[in-house]
Structures are given as C-alpha cells and as structure tokens.
Amino acid sequence: MKATVAEQQTLLRLQEIDTRIAQLAHRLRAxxxxxxxxxxxxxxxxxxxxxxxxxxxxxxxxxxxxxxxxxxxxxxxxxxxxxxxxxxxxxxxxxxxxxxxxxxxxxxxxxxxxxxxxxxxxxxxxxxxxxxxxxxxxxxxxxxxxxxxxxxxxxxxxxxxxxxxxxxxxxxxAEVPEALLAFYEQRRERGAGVGAALLRQRTCGGCTITLTGNDLEQVRRAAPDEVVQCPECDRILVRTDESGL
Missing domain, CATH: 1.10.287.1490 (Helix Hairpins)
Known part of the structure; x- marks a missing residue:
C-alpha cells in the first residue's frame, strides 16, 4: 500500500486520539x-x-x-x-x-x-x-x-x-485516504486498539520490539511512501527522523 509521508504521519495523530478515547472509556468504567x-x-x-x-x-x-x-x-x-x-x-x-x-x-x-x-x-x-x-x-x-x-x-x-x-x-x-484509514482500522482492531506506531530508534512503539537483521533492512529499503508493518505485531510502522534508519 502506498501513502505519502504526511498521510502516514497523520496516522500517529489519529492513533493518539484513539488512545485518548480508549483511556477516557476506561476512566468512565473505572x-x-x-x-x-x-x-x-x-x-x-x-x-x-x-x-x-x-x-x-x-x-x-x-x-x-x-x-x-x-x-x-x-x-x-x-x-x-x-x-x-x-x-x-x-x-x-x-x-x-x-x-x-x-x-x-x-x-x-x-x-x-x-x-x-x-x-x-x-x-x-x-x-x-x-x-x-x-x-x-x-x-x-x-x-x-x-x-x-x-x-x-x-x-x-x-x-x-x-x-x-x-x-x-x-x-x-478526514485527512487520511479511505483505503489507508480502512487498513489502519483493521490493524487497530487486531492490535488491541493500536493500529499505527512510531518507529523510534529502530524500536516499534506498538510492541517495543527492536528491529534487527533482515527485518530492519527491509524497512530501510522501503520507499518513503510505502506503508510498512512491524514484523512482530503487524501494526503500521510510521517512520520519521527519530526512527534511526
């Protein structure tokens, strides 16, 4: 799947809001x-x-x-x-x-x-x-x-x-393309509420696994507009200057 860097980074904003909504729901129950x-x-x-x-x-x-x-x-x-x-x-x-x-x-x-x-x-x-x-x-x-x-x-x-x-x-x-949004929602449903995670210093923000070897190399080689996923938790990995690639 293809998506611009900005669109992928928008997923992080969306994930932050979704996490906030989930936290509020938990607070309401507790x-x-x-x-x-x-x-x-x-x-x-x-x-x-x-x-x-x-x-x-x-x-x-x-x-x-x-x-x-x-x-x-x-x-x-x-x-x-x-x-x-x-x-x-x-x-x-x-x-x-x-x-x-x-x-x-x-x-x-x-x-x-x-x-x-x-x-x-x-x-x-x-x-x-x-x-x-x-x-x-x-x-x-x-x-x-x-x-x-x-x-x-x-x-x-x-x-x-x-x-x-x-x-x-x-x-x-509304800023996320329909196909990317649907893919994000699918990942979020399977990923316990987390569909997209920041890759920081080669570590997935979703499962905290640090990428090494072939997994890291594949992410490095992926084009900026290529939507990549964590090989461990299958969540969307959003790459930024903090990713350490």
Missing part, C-alpha cells in the same frame, strides 16, 4: 465511586434481608402480645361476671364455688399480665431493632446519593472530553 457504590449496594441488600427478619420477629411478638391481651380481656370479663354473680347470690354453695373460681381467675390474670409485660418488652426491643436497621438504611441511602452525584459529575466531565476527542478524531480521520 470511576472511583464505582467500588464504594458496589459495596454499599451489597450492604443495603444485606440490611434489607436483616430488616425482613427483624420485621418477622416484630410481627410474631405483636401477634403473641395480641393473643395475651385477648386472653386478659376474656379473664377480666369472667372476673367481672363472676363478681357480679357473687354479689347477687345467696347460695352458700354458689358463693364458695364463685370465690374459688375468682381466686383461680385472678391468679390466671396475674400470670397473663406478667407475660404481657415480658412480651411488651420483646415488642419494644423488636421495634428498636427495626428502627435501628431503618436508620442504617437511611444512612446508606444518603451515602449512595452522595456518591451517585459525584459519579455523575465526574462522568459528565469525562463524557465532555470524549465528545471533544471524537470530534477531533473525525477531523483528523
């Missing part, structure tokens, strides 16, 4: 906020599971408290009913039976009230656990929002740089 945001997401997920468990404990405790409160109401109702019956009966047998039942009911009520206090404390503790988890989730959300804002601002700056670089690339690419 913003410093990404790792802590991922950690926060994992924490939030773990906290969310913990909250589900804590809510389950709270609901069980409330259900238990509800059952005890219902039992308390039933016993209190029976005490009131038996007390009323006691005041309205004149039968010694009924009085004896009612008094015995009231003793038993009051004992049952005392036991239920003791249980009620224990379960109320359990409910209070479970509510505190849920509240603490909610506070932690809120703190995580605040930190996530802060990092998201920082990431958005940083990404915006990088994206602006990338847009400028893409615009510059279009300008420089």
């Amino acid at each position: 913003l410093p906020q990404a790792a802590p945001l991922a950690e926060l997401a994992a924490r939030e997920d773990a906290v969310r599971r913990s909250r589900a468990e804590a809510v389950g404990v709270l609901e069980d405790a409330k259900a238990e408290l509800g059952r005890i409160e219902s039992d308390v109401q039933m016993v209190e109702a029976r005490i009131a009913r038996d007390g009323d019956r006691l005041t309205h009966t004149s039968s010694v047998k009924d009085v004896t039976a009612l008094e015995a039942e009231l003793v038993s009911l009051r004992k049952r009520l005392s036991d239920l009230e003791d249980q009620e206090l224990v379960v109320m404390e359990k409910v209070e503790g479970a509510e505190g656990a849920v509240a603490a988890i909610d506070d932690e989730r809120a703190a995580i959300a605040v930190e996530q929002q802060r990092l998201e804002t920082e990431r958005g601002e940083a990404a915006s700056v990088i994206e602006t740089e990338r847009e400028h670089a893409v615009r510059d690339r279009g300008t420089v690419a």
